[in-house]
Amino acid sequence: PGADFVITSIAVDREKCWRQDWEVPAKYGIRQPLGENGGPGAAFHTARNAPMLLAIAKDMEKHCPQAWLLNFTNPVPRMTLVARRYSCIKTVGLCHQIGMGYGIVAAVLAKDLGIEMPESGSESDMFHAAAKHSHELLDIKAAGINHFTFMLDIRHKQTGEDLYPLFARRLKEMPPSVQPLSRRIFAAYGVFPATGDGHLAEYTHWTHDPQTKPWEKYGLHLYDWDGAERGRDEMWRRIEAMAAGGPLEGRIKTGSGERAVPIIEEMLLNKNAYEVAVDIPNDGYIANLPDGAIVEVPGVVSRFGIQGMGVGCLPEPIAALCRTQMTVASLAVDAAVLGSKELLLQAVLTDPMVNDMDQGRALVDEMLQLQAKYLPQFQGK
Template structure:
């Protein structure tokens, strides 16, 4: 009997690639599959292959592990393709942000705002050929996309290919972190005086503990767009009690340092955002003004590029120690996965399993968002793929915020793939962080000039 083939594109990464690998090899419903690892980084791929073989033996996964830098071999006959790649991620991300800063725009520059256009263009230059290869070598495969900007990459797959695509993101965990912070006394949490989120090892450890504790006690049902979902329902996981009345009281007394933008948006719209201030600010025009210093006022924590590089280096050092036998393999049990393995297993084994957040085309799941746009919704997973759980309608002010971003996403993707500069300009002119048509033109031209060498698309 032919084995189910799962291919990981970007397997040589010590971040998403590694966590996906660990999840697949630990999952009981994925025993005996063929796992094919692909990356253009030959040395990184070699090490991850060795690690996979070691884990396979230790975990008793009975998986056949293969690897290659040759993409056609990796994709041929695959049933699932996990995509986790980036193009000079930190280097280019810093440039995206710095370019906008010159024009008075202080923004996170990853998935929303003008910097997201350049991020999307660079990644699609690499990803569109991968998608075309999937149509050739594994047209019936499911693509599980981790690559940011998730909704824009998924939109490109949906508009321009026949590939079945699911976008995956872990940001729902931040919602549980927020709830744990609000209900810290009830959960018996003894937190530092200032337990606000920071990009460092100590804060990340605290975040993981808090989000885990929040998930044990609460149930979030959230709908919207990736990094822009909203807690439509929050209940006690044991009793089913609606917790929104208590949340409203908690927010009145919340410390000023704890997710101040999130709390202010909640006070205005009456619905708690999920993603936390770092990502919420990507889609709203409230924190970008350099002149009014709104970034500082809301204490937005920019991603720490140096810390990220150091963390990645530490992970590679840990992998080396494991391969040399200096660190026990059980260390890999501590790796937090991105739940890709649960989505694969749910589809492969027809489990009808529940996932809190998947990014899929809107098929009436949110009635007041356009049909077909990529939405993030809870879903059930069976052999026909994810079946989104329908909400009905988002509160109309929230829907309006989402509609603007969904249109910007579509225009951005169409501009890049169709090489249409006029569509790109429209996307910039619609961006809520840009308040001057001349600025829209100048920013677009500077991004295109700066990243010309990265782009296969020539607008």
């Protein structure tokens, strides 16, 4: 009671259910890249998390109606829409994925920016190493929907120089294995994705065909559910050790890099601070996307809350892809909250990863049966 801010980062039986979200559609010929935020798996991810998120928002209406809900729960746009559409709570969605975009640009321009890169390591290691310095040197304006944003402007933070032309040239010098899907989209549409290939692939219809196997062409890797479970067990072991008086370590000591605490400070101290990415209802911020839909744009934070930055229009083909995802998200949210099997089926069939209506209906029926204990809102309907 009386809280000023509530932070949510929740999931229901995360790895077990996520694996089912991937494996069941795969039985019906839909090989999702991740199945977390887009694709048919995301419809069930939404259906499991939405009731919990909404219950928290309803408790906030009773106990702290003026508080802000800072939501990290995936799928971020859908959970943010749940709170916005079905409660009166002030809500913003937050995600660190824009950091991948900064890391990619910094790595590609490392020599030009004077960034020292590791001599060995994975592509991910390279991007994370570059990202440590990127916010000091780069100003990237990206917009779209969460995990599906596009760089509209890349500039040197200190000089204001437009770095997009240089980035495009240096990108051609990178090995073909570096972000191949993002590069194909950049070549076709003229804007570079800000999220990395893994999440980008969740929203496109070019990445799941079991006959052409595009995941091999683009080097898309599945989520390591077993590894994530082991990592979570280890995380809790370390937390318990620290709580028992052991030395602080890891992110507890260094910070996570997530923006919740800085945003709280920016509101309380009226800092008028710039944030590179916030997920909020569109209010003309992206001119060719529908108002009210959840978009990810830069924003300014003050004691008055969070104000998005207008970025104009996305390239129309990119906007069309976003609009489809917004429709799918809206259907999935209403289905999850209302317990409507009809809307759930519509969400799955409207998703660009589903090519066959019979397969879509069959996977919905199987998932509702398989996850019945997690989806009580659909039972008996």
